Amino acid sequence: MVEFSWAPRSPLEHALVTGAHGTRGIEAGVSLTEIRNFDLIQVMARRGKGAELAKAAKARFGVTAPDAPKAVQGKDATLIWSGPDQFFVLSAGGKHTLQTLVPALSGPASLSDQSHARVLISISGVKARAMLAKLSSIDLHVGAFLIGAAAATSMDHTSVTLWRGNDRPDGLAVFNLLVFATFAESLWHTLLDSAAEYGVAISHSEELA
DSSP states (O other): OOOOOOOOTTTTTTTOOOOSSSOOOOOSSSSEEEEEOEEEEEEEEOOOHHHHHHHHHHHSSOOOOSSSBBBEEEOOOOEEETTTTTEEESSSSSOOOHHHHHHHHHHEEEEEETTEEEEEEEESSSHHHHHHHOOOOSSTTTTTTTTTTTEEEEEEEEEEEEEEOOOOOTTEEEEEEEEEEHHHHHHHHHHHHHHGOOEEEEEEEEEOO
């Protein structure tokens, strides 16, 4: 009898090899970290319910939901703009799952669990911007793409959601990337190829940046 397992697995399980990649003998200029075991809920206002959703979101998360391309950090969740009157709720630890959010938000909004439909990749390092510039037309200059800035864009013909998180303790910028799980492995290899000349440190984590 064939045995089946329903344990969730990362779409990058076979493609992600932790350690060093690309140019050796130098300090890695790019860090690529897959973030695993997160909760991601897409919230979309029902027609004419945008103001009502904004009020309900403020009551739930303690911050104003983004009404423009940006990411807003609450106490235990990040709200990421994904289009007019819609946003993602990114969290960990089961605090903001579909089941817990439905009672608070399902009146003015439709909710969809995207936790296993997307892959989350954190990108940082002294050459992070140079690497991303190969793949995106977004201006990621420190003065143009500030902390909290977000964009629904594409990389290598793949739709992604990109936003800048809080800087690392050493002051380097952190960029976060959400991509559909079905395209994640392809984009991962593209990221590796684009970063190889700078040296890459590869890892995975269950800690949200």
